[in-house]
Amino acid sequence: MSAPATGTNVDMQVTLGPLKLKNPVMTASGTFGYGTEYRELYDPAILGGVFLKALTMAPRPGNKPWRIYETPSGMLNSIGLQNVGIEEFFEKKEPFCRELAGKGTAMCANLAAQTVEEFQQLVERLETTDCIAAYELNVSCPNVKKGGCQFGTDPTLLRELVAAVRPGTKRPLIVKLAPQVTDVAEMARISVDAGADIISLINTFPAMAIDAEKRRPILATVTGGLSGPAIKPIALRMVYAVRQAVDVPIIGMGGIMNWKDAAEFLLAGASAVAVGTANFVHPTTPVEVLEGLQDYCRRHRYARVSDLTGALELP
Amino acid sequence: MTDRATTHAIGMEAATPPLSNRHFRGQVVEAEEIAPRIWVHGYRLPEVARRAQPGQFVHLRLNDGTAPLLRRPFSVLDVYPGDGVARILFKVVGTGTQILAGKRPGDDIDVLAPLGSAFQVPENVRRLTLAGGGIGMVPLYFLAKELTAARPGIELDYWFGARSAEEVYLLEDLRQWCKRVEAVTEDGSAGRKGRLPDYAQEWRGADMIATCGPIPMLRAIQATTADWPVPVHAALESFMGCGLGACLGCVLDTVDGFERVCTEGPVFDLRRLNLEVPA
Numbered sequence A: 001m002s003a004p005a006t007g008t009n010v011d012m013q014v015t016l017g018p019l020k021l022k023n024p025v026m027t028a029s030g031t032f033g034y035g036t037e038y039r040e041l042y043d044p045a046i047l048g049g050v051f052l053k054a055l056t057m058a059p060r061p062g063n064k065p066w067r068i069y070e071t072p073s074g075m076l077n078s079i080g081l082q083n084v085g086i087e088e089f090f091e092k093k094e095p096f097c098r099e100l101a102g103k104g105t106a107m108c109a110n111l112a113a114q115t116v117e118e119f120q121q122l123v124e125r126l127e128t129t130d131c132i133a134a135y136e137l138n139v140s141c142p143n144v145k146k147g148g149c150q151f152g153t154d155p156t157l158l159r160e161l162v163a164a165v166r167p168g169t170k171r172p173l174i175v176k177l178a179p180q181v182t183d184v185a186e187m188a189r190i191s192v193d194a195g196a197d198i199i200s201l202i203n204t205f206p207a208m209a210i211d212a213e214k215r216r217p218i219l220a221t222v223t224g225g226l227s228g229p230a231i232k233p234i235a236l237r238m239v240y241a242v243r244q245a246v247d248v249p250i251i252g253m254g255g256i257m258n259w260k261d262a263a264e265f266l267l268a269g270a271s272a273v274a275v276g277t278a279n280f281v282h283p284t285t286p287v288e289v290l291e292g293l294q295d296y297c298r299r300h301r302y303a304r305v306s307d308l309t310g311a312l313e314l315p
Numbered sequence B: 001m002t003d004r005a006t007t008h009a010i011g012m013e014a015a016t017p018p019l020s021n022r023h024f025r026g027q028v029v030e031a032e033e034i035a036p037r038i039w040v041h042g043y044r045l046p047e048v049a050r051r052a053q054p055g056q057f058v059h060l061r062l063n064d065g066t067a068p069l070l071r072r073p074f075s076v077l078d079v080y081p082g083d084g085v086a087r088i089l090f091k092v093v094g095t096g097t098q099i100l101a102g103k104r105p106g107d108d109i110d111v112l113a114p115l116g117s118a119f120q121v122p123e124n125v126r127r128l129t130l131a132g133g134g135i136g137m138v139p140l141y142f143l144a145k146e147l148t149a150a151r152p153g154i155e156l157d158y159w160f161g162a163r164s165a166e167e168v169y170l171l172e173d174l175r176q177w178c179k180r181v182e183a184v185t186e187d188g189s190a191g192r193k194g195r196l197p198d199y200a201q202e203w204r205g206a207d208m209i210a211t212c213g214p215i216p217m218l219r220a221i222q223a224t225t226a227d228w229p230v231p232v233h234a235a236l237e238s239f240m241g242c243g244l245g246a247c248l249g250c251v252l253d254t255v256d257g258f259e260r261v262c263t264e265g266p267v268f269d270l271r272r273l274n275l276e277v278p279a
């Protein structure tokens, strides 16, 4: 442990292998749009990083309504990767990414595709802009018929995909794991063997809600993905399991509502955290997580927030 | 516009500074059950009172815990800029509205507002029919009140649809602003018997129709008015996440693809909507 830090400034920088963040607080893909949507509430440039809404080569209309529904301490979503497609991203969204990147916020592209080739094309196209700090391969979306979590749940496909994308970029490659696997640590190992620099987890859990009176599923797609505080204990366990299995840094997420939740993820082994569903509940959550973590470090005499990573004291 | 110095007296205390341009902490200054399970709340929210337009909504956090987790959206009923008060009217239908109904004057309320699109009434509209089903009366009440103040001479017809007499309220206010006020109840216990769309032919003379209500009602109005040469605008509902345009959870299908109820809506040109969603 580092020297006591009472009264001094806490060093909030974190280094995730090749990815440097000014602080460990990020926003999760699909919960923060392209950053612009929250501009009126606070300056997103205070964030360590932003995971952009999933991008696909062609625009995707997404799934039919209803797409979201509240469940006990959580929510289901079935957005279906609705997004503007890579070309409109360049026309309309890239300028704001550039602005945030210029202020030192790591803008990470979340990539979704049905084939290995399409993942490669996305990377190739995004290599032409310098505002993207890292790629997050979304191999874990439960809400599309094809290509969603198939890469994230089949070890052979996962290895092939990561190995095929790796040579296309020198930028940090993040693999976002699906929770609906028997052994998440094994999926992390495979990703790292194939060239992943960082593991992020977890994506939403496949789940469903039923209207008993109408004898109908609530969501148009019947099933959706569960997020929010309901999944936090499972997410923590998965981060902890991946920490034991691989040496690369981890970005932890799943139900983070406040700084305390974030601290728990860091202690379990994450080097950074992403706030997701909480952005809908209390939009300034990331700001408060950042302040709270700083305060936590002061109280516990950590000079650097990075000292929290894996600092869990086992019985 | 009249202010309500006495009713809102508690709201005259210094307002909490805004958290941002869209995020406010207000105080409850009025909480009254005006009909069974129907509540009117007034909140001290000076910015919202100044900026909110008919059709726009507020997105309320109901407690600090995680159940219920998400915010709940409510249309603005009306505003009192002089007092810095914005009001909503809501029906208790589940956990969230039950918690809201427990709030009392002096309690704090966390609000994202004003959100979404507003009713746009073209300058040439002389005669406007407002058709609200149930709780769908809320944005139309605000519209009737604002137009009366802003456009002297405009002729308003108000059609209030409900299940029964006990679900018909605020008619006295509406009569002040509207030339004609009609109630339509399913059991005939107040006004005419039936459902609102049954009477749509009587709206023929209007230059514009503004409506809000359950999807089956809107679908019927859409069908009846399909070839009328006047604008038909509707305020829609959907399950909402962020309320800010980020989550893409609240979309409805339109002729131009999926659009967000929280951002492009809640007010849409009714003819642009594909309402084939489970009601």
Ligand SMILES: Cc1cc2nc3c(=O)[nH]c(=O)nc-3n(C[C@H](O)[C@H](O)[C@H](O)COP(=O)(O)OP(=O)(O)OC[C@H]3O[C@@H](n4cnc5c(N)ncnc54)[C@H](O)[C@@H]3O)c2cc1C
Residues within 6 Å of the ligand: A070, B057, B068, B072, B073, B074, B075, B076, B088, B089, B090, B091, B092, B093, B094, B095, B096, B097, B098, B135, B138, B139, B236, B237, B238, B239, B240, B261, B266
């Ligand atoms: C833009 C907008 C404006 C609104 N304005 C008003 C208003 O002025 N007054 C008012 O009383 N209500 C209004 N509503 C509806 C209101 O938001 C819901 O009634 C409220 O969220 C229910 O919360 P709850 O926790 O009490 O119900 P829940 O416990 O969440 O649900 C109770 C029941 O209501 C259904 N339900 C809940 N929300 C919706 C929804 N959005 N669409 C369809 N079914 C739903 C659920 O399926 C369930 O059967 C508006 C909604 C939107 C989107």
Ligand SMILES: Cc1cc2nc3c(=O)[nH]c(=O)nc-3n(C[C@H](O)[C@H](O)[C@H](O)COP(=O)(O)O)c2cc1C
Residues within 6 Å of the ligand: A028, A029, A030, A031, A053, A054, A077, A079, A081, A110, A138, A141, A176, A202, A203, A204, A226, A227, A228, A229, A231, A253, A254, A255, A256, A274, A275, A276, A277, A278, B241, B247, B249
């Ligand atoms: C509405 C919504 C949309 C999402 N869209 C994406 C997406 O496009 N790509 C992705 O990798 N994850 C997506 N996710 C998953 C989140 O990034 C995150 O992994 C998950 O919600 C768990 O975190 P939370 O519980 O804090 O929300 C989405 C989640 C929600 C709630």
Ligand code: FES
Residues within 6 Å of the ligand: B239, B240, B241, B242, B243, B244, B245, B246, B247, B248, B249, B250, B251, B260, B261, B262, B263
């Ligand atoms: S509620 Fe999130 S986009 Fe409309």
